[in-house]
Amino acid sequence: MSLDFALLLFWSKKLLATLLLPPIGPLLLIAAGLLLTARRPRAGRVLAWSGLAIAVLLTLPAGSALLLGGLEARAPIGAAELERAEAIVVLGGGRRDNAPDFGGETINRLTLERVRYGARLARQSGLPVLVSGGAPGGGIPEATLMRQALEEEFGVPVRWAERASLDTRQNAQFSAVLLHAAGVRRIALVTHAAHLPRARAEFEAAGLEVIDAPTAWLGFPGGTPRALDLLPGAGAAYASWMATHEWLGRLAYRLSR
The missing domain is CATH 3.40.50.620 (HUPs)
Incomplete structure (x- = not known):
């Protein structure tokens, strides 16, 4: 059976993205920190708490809006x-x-x-x-x-x-x-x-x-948050996932050019 290099590369990128993107990425940071605590307690705690902070931030509309700010076009086509x-x-x-x-x-x-x-x-x-x-x-x-x-x-x-x-x-x-x-x-x-x-x-x-x-904009309408937009939720987590995916995609684009 012949090896399809393009397909192999596609699934390799998918696997790497899964490991880096939320929710797996922050969870891996937390797990790594907990494992490190036995040898280096301070560094382990810093790593674990950092992973937790990132995980929480990505569920907040303010966090997803921050990630989306440099991505989303501001106006539809005229x-x-x-x-x-x-x-x-x-x-x-x-x-x-x-x-x-x-x-x-x-x-x-x-x-x-x-x-x-x-x-x-x-x-x-x-x-x-x-x-x-x-x-x-x-x-x-x-x-x-x-x-x-x-x-x-x-x-x-x-x-x-x-x-x-x-x-x-x-x-x-x-x-x-x-x-x-x-x-x-x-x-x-x-x-x-x-x-x-x-x-x-x-x-x-x-x-x-x-x-x-x-x-399909995912950030705050007009760039201004509403009261309910300040609460954590699945919508913000989804928006953060997409924004993080795009930032990783842009990095890969620059590295491959």
């Missing part, structure tokens, strides 16, 4: 900007394998948020749509599921479906091949606001001019 685009590109964000209500598999929450906004922009502009996302774990590619959702549920036709990519870099590289063949050079790129800076960099490196089309 009508004049959308008119400049030649196509709309919607990036996959994952799928839900256990979806018996949809016949087996469907797009997950992240992808649905992007697909919904992409459909809105497509109806507003009449631009052709490309969806991008593969199937690293086997099964139906994300792009196929995205196409089904757009055409069957939103009534928006999809011109191109890029089904081979494993990550954001391949989203850009493989999509650029399809778009360049069709004479498209300027795109409206639809993805989460926090993911957009990294995605834009990859698509520009692939030779496309990118117009930002962010959706």
